[in-house]
Amino acid sequence: MKTRYNNRNLNELISDCKKGDNRAQMELYKRYYKTMFNISFRVLNKIDEAEDVMQESFLTAFQKLDTYRGEVTFGAWLKKIVINKSLDILKTRKSLISLDASYEIADDDGGEGYATPEKLGEKGINAYQSAMDSALQIGINILESGGSGADAVEQVIWYLEDNPLFNAGRGAALTSEGIAELDASIMRGSDLNAGAVTGLTDVKHPISAARRVMDSSVHVMFSGSGATKFAKEQGLEIVPQDYFITEKSKRSLEKAIHNDRFGTVGCVALDKHGDLFAGTSTGGITNKKHGRVGDVPVIGAGTYAKNGVAGVSCTGQGEYYIRISAAKEIISLIQYKNYTVEQAARDVIYDQIDAMGAKGGIICLDKDGNAAMEFNTSAMFRAYANSTGERIVKIFPDKTGSIPISP
Ligand code: ASP
Numbered sequence: 001m002k003t004r005y006n007n008r009n010l011n012e013l014i015s016d017c018k019k020g021d022n023r024a025q026m027e028l029y030k031r032y033y034k035t036m037f038n039i040s041f042r043v044l045n046k047i048d049e050a051e052d053v054m055q056e057s058f059l060t061a062f063q064k065l066d067t068y069r070g071e072v073t074f075g076a077w078l079k080k081i082v083i084n085k086s087l088d089i090l091k092t093r094k095s096l097i098s099l100d101a102s103y104e105i106a107d108d109d110g111g112e113g114y115a116t117p118e119k120l121g122e123k124g125i126n127a128y129q130s131a132m133d134s135a136l137q138i139g140i141n142i143l144e145s146g147g148s149g150a151d152a153v154e155q156v157i158w159y160l161e162d163n164p165l166f167n168a169g170r171g172a173a174l175t176s177e178g179i180a181e182l183d184a185s186i187m188r189g190s191d192l193n194a195g196a197v198t199g200l201t202d203v204k205h206p207i208s209a210a211r212r213v214m215d216s217s218v219h220v221m222f223s224g225s226g227a228t229k230f231a232k233e234q235g236l237e238i239v240p241q242d243y244f245i246t247e248k249s250k251r252s253l254e255k256a257i258h259n260d261r262f263g264t265v266g267c268v269a270l271d272k273h274g275d276l277f278a279g280t281s282t283g284g285i286t287n288k289k290h291g292r293v294g295d296v297p298v299i300g301a302g303t304y305a306k307n308g309v310a311g312v313s314c315t316g317q318g319e320y321y322i323r324i325s326a327a328k329e330i331i332s333l334i335q336y337k338n339y340t341v342e343q344a345a346r347d348v349i350y351d352q353i354d355a356m357g358a359k360g361g362i363i364c365l366d367k368d369g370n371a372a373m374e375f376n377t378s379a380m381f382r383a384y385a386n387s388t389g390e391r392i393v394k395i396f397p398d399k400t401g402s403i404p405i406s407p
Contacts, residue, residue, distance in 0.1 A: 010074060018065050029058055032075065036082045043086035045190070045274040045307070053089065057082045090146070090272050096369045096386040097139040099132070099156055099267040116378070117396065125395060128165060132383040132393045135159050139269060140385045149269035149277035150211065153186060157207040157281045160265040164246045167263035169205060171246045172283020174253045175290050180244035180283055183296040184210040189276035189305035196221040196297035202228055204237040207281045210297075212236065221297055244283070252286050264296060266313025268305070268365045272387075276367065278303045278311035278327070285318065294318025300328035308367050309335045310344075316353065316360010316377070324352050330364055341365070342372040349374040 005013070005027040016024035033054055040057075041050035061068075061078055068077050117125065138159055139152040161169025172180045184206035185196035195214030198221065203209050212234040213222055222230050232238060264282035271277070280303045282296045295302035295318035302318065304327035305311035312327040321327075326348050333344035341364045353360055354376045361375030363382065373382045375397075383393045 011070075014065065014068070014074060017062060025058075025062055028074075032078055033058070035075065036078060039079055039082050040086045043083065043273070044089060049089060050086075053082060053085045057085055060085075096270045096365055096371065096384070097136065097143060097152055097156070097267065098269075098363045098365055098371050098373065098384045099135055099139070099160075099265065099382070120379075120395070128381050128395060129393050131160070131163050131165055132381055135267075136383045136385045136391065136393065139267065140387070143269060143271050144387050146272050148273070149271035149275050150186065150188060150215075152269040152271065153267045153277045153279035154207055154211050156267045156269075157184070157265055157279050158205050161205055161207060161281055164248065166265050167283045168207075168265045168281040170244050171249055172244050173263070173286040173288070174245065174249050174283070175292070176253075176287050177290050178245075178250070178253060179290070180241065180249070181288075181290070181292075182206045182244070182281070182283055183294055184279070184281040185297045185299060185303040186210045186214055186277065186279040187299060187303050187305040187311075188214065189278075189307035189309075189311060192306065194220050194299045194303070196299060196303075197223070197227040197231075198293050198297040199224040199291065200227055200231075201241055202238050203231040204239045204243065207279055208236055209234070210279070210281075220299060223293075249283070249286075264302075264315040266303070266315060266363055268311040268313050268363055270311070270365050270367070270369055274307065274367075276305045276307055276309075276311035276365065278305040278313045280313045280315070282315075295321035295326065298322055300325045302327060304328050304331050306331050306335070310341055310364050310366040312362060312364045314360060314362050315380070316375075317358045320353055320356050320358035321360065323356075324348070326353065326362070330362065334366060340372075341370045342374075345372040345374040349376055 005023055013024045013028055017028060036057060037050055037054045040053040044050050060081055135156045139156040142152040142155060160166045164171030167173045172182055175181055182200040183198045187194040193214050195210040197206055197209045200206050209227060209231040264280060266280040268278045280296045284294045295314060301322040302314045309331050312330045314321050314326050330344040330348055333339040333347055345362050345364050349362055359377050361377055361380040363373045365371050371384050379395050381395050385391045
């Protein structure tokens with residue numbers, strides 16, 4: 001009997017199925033289920049959901065088999081059912097974005113100070129809040145329309161790099177020699193591909209250079225003049241060094257001669273395809289020595305993303321983040337010790353970074369969209385939004401110093 005069904009040609013099988021022959025249905029299923037599963041998996045990226053879609057699609061197909069009259073191949077007819085069901089699920093998925101810029105304020109004498117609402121002033125607070133809000137909107141628009149998390153992360157950071165309020169791109173922190181040397185990185189959680197650039201002095205958007213390294217090169221990190229050459233080949237905009245330098249960054253350098261400052265920008269996104277992305281961009285630490293490389297371009301220190309686990313972007317004193325592989329540490333705590341995203345972020349910021357006497361912050365989104373934003377600086381500009389309309393923009397600590405968020 002088995003051979004009979006195995007050998008049967010497709011039209012015979014279909015016509016037996018139409019008569020309700022279960023074994024013919026089973027044979028059709030056997031012939032097509034792998035292809036249909038793969039099609040659904042390519043859209044949904046989740047094994048369990050793709051399996052459900054595949055099963056349901058066959059049920060639907062057998063129920064409405066009478067409507068199939070051979071206008072297209074049977075495979076194409078089935079594929080359409082699978083794709084429609086997969087897209088229906090995609091529409092119900094949430095997308096999420098979270099971004100940050102840490103902040104530490106200098107006292108007038110250049111000593112370490114604490115950012116307070118008074119010091120930042122109403123104008124300052126409004127300016128930062130509205131910039132964070134615009135950045136958030138850029139990201140959520142891309143994700144809402146089903147766009148990729150890579151585009152969301154790149155465009156959000158692109159905007160923050162253009163905005164001189166932040167320590168990335170224009171307005172970036174300066175080296176002890178008064179030069180802007182920029183670092184950036186981006187990582188894709190689906191295949192752990194990543195791109196990073198360090199020591200850029202003339203590429204307008206370091207995050208785009210990092211993205212091109214990830215998408216269009218076999219390498220992971222480019223530095224200095226090689227990074228510029230690569231960016232030029234990729235058609236990215238090159239600007240004179242003056243472009244990056246602002247009055248504010250010059251003043252910060254004057255004040256910081258004996259003291260370090262920081263304030264990087266980062267973004268993590270979970271898109272509707274279930275892919276996690278993380279990106280980070282910075283001028284580094286004010287008054288850093290020429291050629292110093294921080295955590296931002298070091299994959300695993302300042303940035304990490306792994307589908308099925310979480311995406312992480314870090315800000316703060318990069319040397320310490322490198323020493324504990326901070327971003328990857330969070331991923332490992334979640335993956336191997338079953339920590340929640342909040343527990344993992346708190347562990348790294350308070351039990352590790354703070355314990356070493358260092359300062360900074362972390363934003364994380366896990367695979368289910370739970371977010372955590374932890375910091376031990378006196379403030380961290382931070383924002384979060386999801387496709388169900390939840391939206392948060394904050395600067396100063398909550399009572400707990402954190403904002404755990406569930407989707
Ligand atoms: N982490 C950055 C660095 O060390 C600085 C920052 O976060 O502001 O280069």
